[in-house]
Amino acid sequence: MRKTYLGEFEEVVLLTVALRFEQAYGVAIQEAIQEQTGRSISISAVHATLHRLQDKGFVNSFMGGATAERGGRRKRFFTVTPAGSRALHEIKEQREQIWQQIPAKALQWKVL
Amino acid sequence: MNKPQHPPPWADRLLESFCAPHLLEEVQGDLQELYGQWVQQHGVRKARWLYVVHAIKFLRPYAFKRIAVNNPTDMFNNYVKIAFRNVLRQKSYAFINVAGLSIGLVCCFFILLWVTNETSYDRFHDNGDQIHQVWRHMTTEGQINTYNSLPKHIAEIMEVEYPEVLEAVPTRFSQQFVLTTGDRSYRETGGYVDPNFFRVFSFPFLQGNPETALKGIGSAVITARTARKLFGEDWQTRGDVLGQSLTIDHRREFVITGIVRDVPKNSTIQFDVLLPTQEYIERNEQTENWYYMVFTTYAKLQKGASLEAFNEKVADLFNKHTGATDHQIFLQPFEDVYLHSVYRDGQLVGGRIQYVRIFSAVAVFLLLIACINFMNLATARSSQRAREIGVRKVIGAHQQSLISQFMTESMAMALIAFLVAVGVVFALLPAFNDLTGKHLTVADLNSSFLLGILGISLIVGVVSGSYPALYLSSFNPVAVPRSTSRQRSGAVNLRKGLVVFQFALSVLLIISTVAMYQQIDYIRTTNLGLERENLLFLAREGALASQYETVRQELLKHPGIARVTASGNNPLTYASNTTSVDWEGKAPNNSQLFHIINVSYDFVETMQMELAAGRDFSRAFGTDSGNYLVNQEAARILGEDVLSKPLEVYGERGQIVGVVKDFIMNSLYSPIEPTIIRLDPEAAGLLFVRTEPGRAQEALASLETVYKRFNPGYPFEYTFVDQEFEQTYRSEAVMGTLANVFAGIALFISCLGLFGLTSFMVEQRTKEVGVRKVLGASVAGIVVLLSKDFLKLVLIGFVIAIPITWYAMNLWLENFAYRIDVRPVVFLLVGIAAIMIALATVSWQSMKAALANPVDSLRNE
Incomplete structure (x- = not known):
């Protein structure tokens, strides 16, 4: 069967879920993406992506405890599933494989 | 710490209304948390605003409440099947719907093509x-x-x-x-x-x-x-x-x-x-x-x-x-x-953009009228489908699934109409090019355009399906089977309102186009102060300039040529102008602008202008070379009784020898401007030839012979002044024709809808008509009974349209210096015509009902 496709933004969100291990919920993920990539993303986009990742089986979620700053509402925490982890590793390896084969001259300009 | 002000509760209610319950808690939680941060960063007001914005951003499919449909594909197949069965069972109804929508879409697509083309001008430069x-x-x-x-x-x-x-x-x-x-x-x-x-x-x-x-x-x-x-x-x-x-x-x-x-x-x-x-x-x-x-x-x-x-x-x-x-x-x-090049009093007031706007509005109007047809017919026929809806509901259909069913039906109609419309657009493209003078090709109907119009068609489907879907799906299944023919008054009133709206729009379009047409006709036939027929001009090149007098004499000897003169410019287009004019009694700070035409002898006679006073330049007076003719407008500025008064142009002093009656220069959009005619054959770059009426061919042949003899190195080309004039006002003429076509179509679509409505209503009242006839009602009485409701609506629509049209037309006519008045008789005639057409549409069906044998309608009960 063809593997489930992982989009660029989905990849970023999935990585961030891993980054905020055990503390990954909507607002925290949004902040982390802002910090790491400088992209400002609306919370609804984060939610939409998280739920898409869940549908694809790359993340799991569970409800945490109630907190005061959320008006007594609970957080939904996300964790990366084994499938998600495999997908991320695979992407990374593929990229590195390609990078290693690129002649240095082809990509001599870098971000300063 | 004081709890900061709460986010707007209505935003929360909005979230609760559409958001799936299992997501609601985390969504609201996250928003609340962010709200806390926003309050600290931006203050309460901005934070509340952001809260609303982000709440609305959750209007995404994934967050919506799920409706438990066991197998969406099966249901969809069923909707499509039912839709097509309905189309097949009610062929005339389906035809009216599809025809109305297709005609509306065809017009809309053409207008869109035209607008796209207009807005693409000069957009291809890199910077x-x-x-x-x-x-x-x-x-x-x-x-x-x-x-x-x-x-x-x-x-x-x-x-x-x-x-x-x-x-x-x-x-x-x-x-x-x-x-x-x-x-x-x-x-x-x-x-x-x-x-x-x-x-x-x-x-x-x-x-x-x-x-x-x-x-x-x-x-x-x-x-x-x-x-x-x-x-x-x-x-x-x-x-x-x-x-x-x-x-x-x-x-x-x-x-x-x-x-x-x-x-x-x-x-x-x-x-x-x-x-x-x-x-x-x-x-x-x-x-x-x-x-x-x-x-x-x-x-x-x-x-x-x-x-x-x-x-x-x-x-x-x-x-x-x-x-x-x-x-x-x-x-x-x-x-x-x-698109924007008309300045008035230093302000940019428009230009071609006006036509773009007018026609975009017309496109929307036509689509609206077609959509209204669809809505009216669908809701009018609701009683026929009430049982189906009742049964579906009793079996367990949600309102949502019924809405999707009716939406599917209207979408199917819109799609059929779309296909028909695209075919018609392809077929009529050459005719459209002829009419508008554009060079649109099939290549202009590229995929993005087709996608665009498909989008429009689907929007039309949604708009025209939305009301019927909401209305039909809200039937109470208990009430349905009992009162089949009673309809809620809200729906009836809305339908009446829509008919009024349709006819108001149609009348508005028709009166506007009649007025536009009259205005354009007025322009084309207005007296310009010179005779523009049988007059042609060509560039004075080569021998035409150097041996002008010889050529002139030679031309006059040939058949068909009545008069010859030379002028610096075509008197119907732009001339040069100057403020360098001096006359007796000129105020020192006066900076009046005068148009200048440089001409040779015989100018007034060849142009067939009329002299209000004095004489034309004449070879008999050796001194005429420094003299001037002025038009009446210039004479007014120079002071009354200007004959023989001295005048200085470009510092050259001369005498005014004649006053010609005002003639229209340059543009019918602007008033007559003061003009001075100078005798300066050297500067007159165009040769004007007046042909004998009805002998244009002969004159052209003569002209060509002479031309070829004197100017062998130059291609022989000439322009007729009247054709040039037509060309100048071609875009107005095209607009006039287009507007007429579209207005006719608007009325046609409206009547199509009216026809559908009456035929349906007559069908419903067959038994009533039968009983009335048995009891002795006359045919005329029944026709009146059945028609008067609809005619009332058309009349109201007409009355509503009058002031709006009056206002809009006066606004448009202000562009013209020479304009007609919008006369009440036009309103009256259009009103009567619209009502007559509506009456004909309605009475066709009511007559049929009134003439039917009551036995047929009363036999089966």
Whole structure:
């Protein structure tokens, strides 16, 4: 069967879920993406992506405890599933494989 | 700590209303948390606003409440099946719907094509956003007139003194050139531009170097089309076209230094030949004069330069260098000029954009009318489907699933209509091109356009399906089976309202177009103060200029030619103008602008103008060469009784020998302007020939014989003044025709809907009609009974349309200096016509019902 496709933004969100291990919920993920990539993303986009990742089986979620700053509402925490982890590793390896084969001259300009 | 103000509760309610329950907690939680941060960062007000924005952003499919449908594909298949069964069972109803929608869509697509084409003008230049056209406001006697003609100095000074200006090009287009290679001559249109023209505009070179192409004074750039004409189809493979020389106007050799791709149709700058401006300047010393204004100037500004700030800086450019006080220079983005180029009193008031707006509105109106048909018919037929809806609901259909069912039906209709419409558009494209003078091809119907119109069709499907879907799906299943024919008054009123709206729109469109048509007809037939029929002109080149008198004598000997004269310009188009006029009693600060026409003898007679006083220039008076004719408007300004009074133009003193009755120059949009006619045969560049009425062919043959004899090196080409006039007002004529067509279609679609509604209503009341007839009602009585409700609606629509139309038409007519009044009789006639058509539509069905044998309708119960 063809593997489930992982989009660029989905990849970023999935990585961030891993980054905020055990503390990954909507607002925290949004902040982390802002910090790491400088992209400002609306919370609804984060939610939409998280739920898409869940549908694809790359993340799991569970409800945490109630907190005061959320008006007594609970957080939904996300964790990366084994499938998600495999997908991320695979992407990374593929990229590195390609990078290693690129002649240095082809990509001599870098971000300063 | 004090709890900060809460987020707007209605935003929460909105979330609760659409968001799936299992997601709601985390969504609201996250928003609440962010809200806390926003309050600290931006304050309460901004935070509340952000909360609402982000809450609305959750309107995404994933977050919506799920409706438990067991198998969406099966249900969808079922909807489609039911939709098609309905279409097949009710063929006439389906036909009315599809026909109405398709006609509406066809019109809408054509209008969209036209609008897309109009808005694409001048949009193909690489740095389009940096290119600007330079304009000049000029205040004369308290009135601000706006021109794009400028002296050559403006461009030079802009480049030197204003760092924001990267390039400035003086150009002079719409010039006629006679191109000669070997023994063949062609007449082509072109212009003079500076070498940096190609750094401003993107006209790609096929051969030659754009940087150097027009640097030399004897260089020329031609288009591929001209190259084909001069050197044959294989010019590109010949490879020796660059460097070939061309003689232009039999006066100078030019070397071809560049060949550019043909100018796109949607470019306002059109040319076949380009020559360096410098060449023109060297031949015309007057160009040194700041008041010699013939150059249309374009400027390329730095990227990101503020136009507003620049316009402030550049405003006094002209005055600063000349000591004048009445000029103001300003720039307008070049891409806007095609659609927005009409200035009145120093304000940009529109231009072609008006037509774009009018027709966009017409497209929306037509679609609305078609949608209304669909809604009305669907809701009117609701009782027929009430049982189906009841049964579906009892079995367990949600309102949502019923909504999707009815939406599927309207979508199916819209899709069928879309396919029909696309077919019709393809088929009618050539006719549309004929009508509008555009050159649209199948290539213009590209995939993005088709996607766009598919989108429009689907929107039409949603709009026309939305109300019926909501209305039908809300039936109470318990009430349905009992009262099949009783409809809720809300729905009935809405339907009536929609019919009123439809007819108000139709009447509005029709009256407007009748008024437009009358106005355009008025323009075309109005007395111009000269006879424009049987009058033609040609350029005075070669012997026509040097041996004018001989040619004239020779022409008059030939059959068909009545009179010959020469004039500096076609009196129906732009002339040159000046403020350099002096007369007795002129106020010292008076800066009145006069139009100048340079003519030779026999001018008044050939033009068939009328003299209000005095005489035409005459060879009998040797002194006439310094004398003047003026029009009545000029006479009014110069003071009454101007005959024999002295007048000084360009510092040349002469006498006024005659006053001609006002004639219309230049444009019917502007009032008659004061005009001075100078006897100056040298400066009169056009030869005018008046032919004998009905002998135009003979006259043309004579003219050609004489022309070929005297001017063998020039192609023989001429223009009839009346054709030129038609051409000038062609866009108005096209608009008039288009508007008429669309208005007719609007009325047709409305009547189609009305027809559907009546036929349905008559069907419902068959039994009632039967009983009435049995009890002795007359046919006429029944027809009146059945028709009067609908006619009332049409009448109300008419009454509503009157004031709106009145207002809109007066607004439009204000554009014209010569205009008709919107007469009440037009309203009355259109009203009567609309009502008659509606009556015919309605009574067709009611007559059928009234004439039917009551036995048939009452037999089965």
